[in-house]
Amino acid sequence: MIETAAPPASRAGRALFVATILTGSFLLFLVQPMVARMALPRLGGAPAVWNSAMLVYQALLLGGYAYAHALSKLRPRQSAAVHLGVLAIAALWLPIGLYDFEMPADAEPAVWVPWLLGASIGPLFFAVSAQAPLMQRWYAVAAPGRDPYALYAASNIGSFGGLIAYPLIVEPTMALGRQSLVWSAGYVALFLLVAGCAWRLPRRAEAAEIVGEASPPAPVRRVLLWIALAFVPSGLMLATSTFLTTDIVAVPLLWVLPLGLYLLSFSVAFAVRRGIADTITRFAPVTILLFGGVMIAGHNAMPYLNAGIALLLLFVVAVALHTRMYDLRPAPDRLTGFYLAMSVGGALGGVFSGLVAPVVFDWTYEYPLLVLAAGLLVPQTYLLPMVARLWASDRRGMWLRIAIVAIVVAGLAAVAIRQDVQPGGGTGAENVIYLVLCVLGILLVGQRTAYMIALFGALMLFGGWRALEVTIEGQHRTRSYFGVYTIRNYAYERTLAHGTTLHGIQLTGTPERERFPTSYYVWNSGVGIALRMAPELYGPNARVGAVGLGTGTLACYAKAGQRWSFYEIDPAVVALARNPAKFTFLSRCLPQARIVVGDARMRLAQEPAASLDVLVLDAFSSDAIPMHLMTREAFETYARVLPRNGVLLVHTSNRFLNLEPVVAASARGWMGAMLQYQPHENEGPHATMSDWIVLTRDPSTFARVISDGSNWRPLYPRRDLTPWTDDYATILPVLRAFQ
Template identity: 65%
Template sequence: MNDGVERASVERTRFHWLFVVAILGGSFLLFLVQPMVARMALPKLGGAPAVWNSAMLVYQALLLGGYAYAHWLGRVPVRMQAGIHLAVLAVAALWLPIGLTAMNLPADAEPALWVPWLFGASIGPLFFAISAQAPLLQRWYSVASGGRDPYALYAASNIGSFGGLIAYPLLVEPGLAIKGQSLLWSIGYGLVFVLVAGCALLLPRKSGAEPHVAHHSPPAGRWRVLHWIALAFVPSGLMLATTTFLTTDIVAMPMLWVLPLGLYLLSFSLAFRKGDTIPDLLAKFTPVIVLLFGATLIAGHQKLAYLNALIGLILLFVVAVSLHSRMYQLRPAPDRLTGFYLAMSVGGALGGVFSGLVAPVLFDWTYEYPLLILAAGVLMPQAFLLPALARLWSGEGQILRIKVLAAALLVVVFVWLGILNPGGVLGEMHEQFAFLAVAVVGLIATGRRAAYVIALAGGLFLFGGYRAIETSLSGDRTRSYFGVYTVSDLPDEVRLAHGTTLHGIQLKAPRATMPTTYYVPGSGVGRAMLAAPGLYGPAARIGVVGLGTGTLGCYAVPGQQWRFYEIDPEVVTIARDSGKFTFIRQCVPQAEIALGDARIRLAEATPATLDLLALDAFSSDAVPMHLMTSEAFATYGRVLAPNGLLLVHISNRFLALAPVVAGAAAEGGWHAARMVYQPSALEQLDQASTSDWIALSRDQATLDRLTRGDPQWRPLAPKPGFRAWTDDYASVLPVMRAFHPSLADD
């Protein structure tokens, strides 16, 4: 009997590739559907952070539910598990083709309530069914193969997830409209259903042939489960924190979010492997990498922005592999597999909630980043780099040596603060000395966790932490879900920076009402604002999408009506209520400010109630895609008078947006002209910036009156072969300068 069971297991093992392909396919679909549905929701829900935070919670909740469901199914025989799961997949298929449920949200819809309901009703059953694939099929594989270790299959799961993540922005979004994407995903779901059914056929038919259904190993203790959760929490939180930190304090590059998430997923593929070689190497070198890179990266040197971004990604990958390898070493027997993955999912969800939801409310800077680096130092395995260091720490007196190292580090800190760093300015030589001192102390401490954590904490404080705390205590910085805003009060001017991008400068009296940066009188928008009284009379109705510091308000003249559209309440506080900037108070105190996503607010407005609308809603160098589609331009045309004027700001370091606007203009019957303004050396002294503006109107005569006799205005024609952005199709890939050198001067 046993020989027959063994032969059947061997025969079934020949088809182990079927389990690999099924797991890979399910994970691919899971990470393909997240950005796909988010893209579908943009026109309906807008780009408010509450929308995406609520969507993230829906994903996390459904993933947790899927893992909990897989864990619950472990109570029944595997053949029954297969029947139940195939039935769940079949019922979920009723929600195909995938897409948003046709429901009309109330105008005053509360995102915290409506968004979870909309996403849950639209993709909930499908996401739930697919999310249970990885743990379920690994358990089935263990049974079908006679007890083989199934954890290596998790590598296939994360390779599939990585494939779905990369495929969407690089292949699916540029190549297919939303309807085509939905059809593709639905076909993929059908294939996964067939693969899962094939795996189910390989399961033992008799209960006696499945000796691994019952729990034979002891359950994990409470502390072990908490340890799993902590080991999953830190890499998940650090992945989001790295994305926020890099795009806030290092470089605001489109699609940069793909890299941290991709490396996070790939870390599982490297960590969930048998053998001691990788864990041993990680125990020796990960603490060194975290100490040398983590403690200096938060200094955020802008001259080395791209190098720092690379270092941050390496740091994330090394930490994730190290902690996930430790989690793999602590894995339970296969019969307890689903509980292990459930704990991992809980930790991952908590890490995402901490970095994505809690940190922006709790902190005014990206403090979660150094805190998670420090937590990684506490959790990661450590080994002595050299035998000599092991001998140094052997024997009695370990506590004394820890105290000596801590005292040495404190001396370094106080010398830097009190002598070498007067006024908070760290010279290059002094910085090198401090870095060398921290490195020596930390390398000696590596292998002894308490001493190492003290050295790491000192380094984090020394390089960036002290300066960040000082700025927080001064009250010059604030944070929202849209980013970190820093106000710098200089002798001659006040500056507002959003991460690394300057968003406004106000000169001090007597030039406090002079427009600066992208909005000077010589810029495209400046010339349009100055021409507004002649074009529309003294009672012109002016709208601005994107408040910033309120600079454009200083073009207002008596009798005009002004309306600003701003998505972030924190920006309103800075520009109007804080007293740090006075453009609004001095120039246009009666202006109306409409909070919320501009496209939704404009859609609610009465038609033909604006004469001029300026679109300047970009956050750093990120593009709110839903504001640049043909349908969005139709909304702008609806709210503008028939002879109204639309000004679109397209200055961007990474994207060539002129083809996008030209495409929308051609689709919507707009006439367009473009001005790339280069300020003179004298104007630059008054904080004038190079800017790129496009003026559009559906009335050719109005555009001619603005541009006639000005050679800097040039007609804007559609780019041959460029596909205009719509709510059904849009991709930043065709307009990224890095991928298309021909766009460098566009």
């Protein structure tokens, strides 16, 4: 149906509804990174915290959509009265902030993160989350005959704007206290806009009950398809978030990118003009085929390129599946049920990637499974007329061609496995395989069975085989709430990788070799120098603490009489380090080591004052470092547990962030120097270059530590960098890509 031009009054009414939806969606998705940022000092900075927060938001969004669906059963004026009352009650939680509750020492993040966030923002998020479907329903009543689905595009533009505004504008320019007040003012404005929309609803009950002819309910099969089409992009979005926040840094700047593109895909898919959505959907199968394997391969030679490919793949999949969902949408009088099914699928996708997968899988198998599901669900049309004619023949001929495709894919897999083909390797075999995949993509799109064979083969070629290889070769891999840990055995060494980053090497063969510190912790690294000087500085009973256990390498610096404490957030790492069949640093060097499980900052806050002489800060999660461990409040905690002449060692090696100016700005009152260590040729391949910063508040101790003959240099503070605090922090000025 072609809509006629609306009169001025009608246009004004539409503008009011659009403004209400935009405002509600903007506030809804501005609060997500804001509250997660507030939670960092209390919950820790593990990437999984962001996924847990996302699960809370999806659950509350599901509740809001179910509430909107229930209100659609009432007369419009009645639903308006109820909703305004709910908004007024939720306002009791203003100004927005975290619930004042001290978590138990043994708190399980998977339980307490949802509980804390739900108690802190649950009512507000629930009330605001109902705006998009509810305002569309009201608009369908207030303007009969006009398509309300176009307003959903406006909703997701507002959501995308809120997400992007936070890391680029709000976080760099406002402290958390001011952010809370600004959001609260926006909530008041939203209440007034909703009241204005309610005023435009028909007053007569019989007019309000008619929204065109009542349409029949969608069949169960159609509803299940809606849920499946929402499930895959939601799960893939969380899987992509884990990849980015694990390998770069656990902060909203990167966490919001996948979610922002996910939301933007709705705006494209639900737009009135269908050109962009239809074009992306048409070529989505080829994109999935070519990029799916790249992303599960687990290589980090080109991290920014890989991040870009991951985001592109997510966006294309989300647009294609949401476009198919839009094409299957019901009549306007059934739209709240449609959005409820969409929300159910989104919540289930989040539960699958955020809760089920870490428990069921020992690797990120959810990623290739979701890519396969996307290939199965994405709309497919023949890209070229000649391809359509190729497949338009008798059934026997079609199956013969499918068999030929299977043989070709199997042959490619054999070549890839034999030559150890890797994305980004630039080998001749890799180039040939990619060329063949491109051709297959063009020839197979439109013939789903053959396409799925090729997609499965592509996933196995570049990532799946290497993932399964760990298990097939008898290597060890485990997964926890905090990531995937892989142990590989070689001829003379054993390694531990977290995500794509090496976290420890142990030499094997003799007891002497097994006690030798390696990787970032070699004898002449910054931490090696400081720990070797501990007896000289503090006597034979020096007290040493280390934030981050890893393989337990640092334990082999321990001397008789010293008291050591390790602070480790992940029990899975403790199990690996304590198991002599995996690593023997602890069992050979410090079998009675004290290990405190939990977020290091919270655990150190519970320790007695001046209870340590040396503290090593090495709390990496792949290449991410929790922001809350680098704030001024965090350094005040370190100063409390160290005496004035105590030494703090900070490991700042990072591919993506220049952390030196952050430490220089946050460690107010400390004297500091950095050692950028380059291994010597005679140290062998087990030595890794590393950046260590030494800090102390005692001039004499500082002079003794840096007088060992190494190339220590003073810290370089930057005048343009505002110190990080629990109330304010941004990584934009320290991203290496911008320097």
